[in-house]
Amino acid sequence: MPSKKGPVVKVEKDKGQQVLERLKEEDRLDGDRMIEQRGSKLIIPVKEGDEEDILEKSEDKSTPFQKIQSKVDIAEVLKEKLPERWERVGDILLIKLPEVFDGKKNHIGKVYAEVLGMKSVLIQGGITGTKREPEVELIYGEETETVHLENGIKYKLDVAELMFSSGNIDERVLMAGVPGEGETIVDMFAGIGYFTLPMAVHSKPENIYSLEINEVAYGYLNENIELNGVQETVETWNGDNREFAKSRIADRVVMGYLHDTWKFLPKAVELLDGEGVIHYHTRAADVNFPGQVERELAENIGKDFEITEIRKIKSYAPHVFHVVADVDVF
Ligand SMILES: C[S@@+](CC[C@H](N)C(=O)[O-])C[C@H]1O[C@@H](n2cnc3c(N)ncnc32)[C@H](O)[C@@H]1O
Structure with a gap:
């Protein structure tokens, strides 16, 4: 694996999961480069910005979600119930959307896709059976196949048919x-x-x-x-x-x-x-x-x-x- 250079975030291993999830949600992880362990630290490759900048911003939970809240055309009281967390698999977004949004789900999907730069949005249900097949509903876009980059590895999959945890x-x-x-x-x-x-x-x-x-x-x-x-x-x-x-x-x-x-x-x-x-x-x-x-x-x-x-x-x-x-x- 060629070791490309670029910006990284260094975190203590016990904080790794939290920071990784935040960086992933914000699409800041550089999946082309490898995540390394050095002593008690995890060295996580990121796309841009310096370490402090990223760590500071990764503490700021509101930015993309605030944009979504302001763009979604629903009653103000309901905006609190919009999903504040999501899962990105490649350029596809998976969200858990409460039933109260059923009549607006395509519009909501479009806003999430636009703000987060995703080609498709799916509502994520459970995972069933021995073959671990997901229950999902496509609410924006057409394609459900993607290539997810992580730790220098390319994972191609169809998120409508398979899980990526x-x-x-x-x-x-x-x-x-x-x-x-x-x-x-x-x-x-x-x-x-x-x-x-x-x-x-x-x-x-x-x-x-x-x-x-x-x-x-x-x-x-x-x-x-x-x-x-x-x-x-x-x-x-x-x-x-x-x-x-x-x-x-x-x-x-x-x-x-x-x-x-x-x-x-x-x-x-x-x-x-x-x-x-x-x-x-x-x-x-x-x-x-x-x-x-x-x-x-x-x-x-x-x-x-x-x-x-x-x-x-x-x-x-x-x-x-x-x-x-x-x-x-x-
Ligand atoms: C839960 S997935 C793997 C998830 C993965 N560990 C992750 O990190 O996301 C488990 C896989 O085992 C497969 N599987 C289940 N039973 C099996 C069996 N008896 N023989 C071979 N594969 C099996 C399922 O089809 C599924 O693709």
Whole structure:
């Protein structure tokens, strides 16, 4: 990856998520350059301005939203209810719009698109089923396919058909630097390449097997491998990962899925041939953390293991977190 130079924001790691989200909302992240960790700091590439300027402005929550409020043609009292947060995936905007705006949604979509410079706007509902398909409604623009740039990686996807979880940015950045040189990795729930791509682009694994059941996601996964030039490293496989027959023993297995992930642990151990590292994603209620995760692992690994690190990566529901455990199996 050529290390282009440009302005950066340096923040303590524990503030990283907050600043990243703010910079992303304001479209200030320079996705062409790589986010780096240096000691306790996260070095985040930004598009323009100096560090203080950006940090100061990123504290100022009101600017783009104020513009939206002033341009939207609705009763003043309702303006408070307009969504103040949004998600940008490439040049597409996702918002959660209360039903009270139903009669005005196309107009509201247009204003958000104009103020934030987006080609399309979608109302975001839930994510359903094992294939993690989003429920969305297009309220402005025509296209729902985009290329999202993050940490030097290009992620192409159709946001009407697939999810892109911006809240997992820290984990994607972390995973970019995790694999050791020459490793064989299996990404059991590859999606469009959320973890496969940063690992393949920024580390030097020997090979990554990326398994994906959803055919639409699988199509984009293959496109993204080409877009990012990692065809030499990544091999893809379409189907239920429990039916994947390994041709090489894995050193590391990534399990980026949140629904009864424990059911897939025996397959992960099989892929490792009983020895290696698992990055285990699950949901855990605050009151049961980390005990529940330890139990899920103990009941399903069937081997000795050690949790080397366990982290909450984002809120999933009130008092419930998306959690990742790094597990050494031996
Ligand atoms: C939730 S997505 C990955 C999200 C990603 N970790 C992120 O950071 O946004 C999980 C993917 O696993 C796929 N999947 C679910 N069950 C599977 C299975 N049994 N075998 C292979 N892929 C599966 C889904 O289709 C989906 O694309």
